[in-house]
Amino acid sequence: MSVIIRETRAMGRAAWLALLAAGLVALTASLGVIFIGEVMGQTPCVLCWFQRAFMFPLAIMLAIAAYRSDRGVFAYAVPLAAIGWVVALYHLLLYQGVIPEAVQPCGAGPSCADGAMTLSGGIPLPLLSLGAFSAIIILIFFYRRSKS
Numbered sequence: 001m002s003v004i005i006r007e008t009r010a011m012g013r014a015a016w017l018a019l020l021a022a023g024l025v026a027l028t029a030s031l032g033v034i035f036i037g038e039v040m041g042q043t044p045c046v047l048c049w050f051q052r053a054f055m056f057p058l059a060i061m062l063a064i065a066a067y068r069s070d071r072g073v074f075a076y077a078v079p080l081a082a083i084g085w086v087v088a089l090y091h092l093l094l095y096q097g098v099i100p101e102a103v104q105p106c107g108a109g110p111s112c113a114d115g116a117m118t119l120s121g122g123i124p125l126p127l128l129s130l131g132a133f134s135a136i137i138i139l140i141f142f143y144r145r146s147k148s
Contacts, residue, residue, distance in 0.1 A: 015146030016069060022077075022139035023062030029132040030059045036125070047091040051129045054084030058136060074144045078137060085133035092126040 033052055036042050044052065058080055065073035093099040 012146075015143045016066065018139045018142040018146065019062065019069075019073065020066045022136045022143070023059065023066050025132055025135045025139070026055055026059040026062050029055050029129070032128075033125075047087060047094070048125065048129075050087045051084055051091065051126075051133075054080055054087065055129070055132065058084075062136070074140055078140055081133050081136045081140070085130065085137065088126055088130040088133055092124065092130055095124050095126050 030052075033044070033048070033055070037044060058077060061077055061080075062073070064070070065077065090099070
C-alpha cells in the first residue's frame, strides 16, 4: 500500500514539475524576445508579433496553473500554444522558402530573412519559437496524462 502512495506522490510531483517546466519555457521565451527587441534593438515582424501574442499570456497562465495545480490548464493553455505553434510553423516555412510568400509578413517592417534574426550561429528565431511552443504542448500533455 505504501508503494502505491509513494508512486502516486511521485507521479503528482512529476506532473507538477512538467507544468512548472512549461511555465518556465514560456517565461524564458517571453523574456528572450523582450531582450532581443529592447536590448538588441531588433524590431519584430508581423508574424513575430503574433507569436509573442500567444506566448506572453502562456507565461502568466502556466505560472498560475502551477501554483494552483490546476487540472483544467489543458483546456485553456493548449489551444493558445497550438495556435502559436501553427503561426511559428508557417513563419519557419516562409523563412526556409518552403512556402512562397503570397503575403509578405516581413515586407513592411524588418525582415526575418537577414542574419540579424538568428541566434547562436544561425538558428532562426521562428525555429526557436516553434521549439518553445512544442515543448510547452508536450509538457502540458504529460501533465494531463500524469494527473489522470
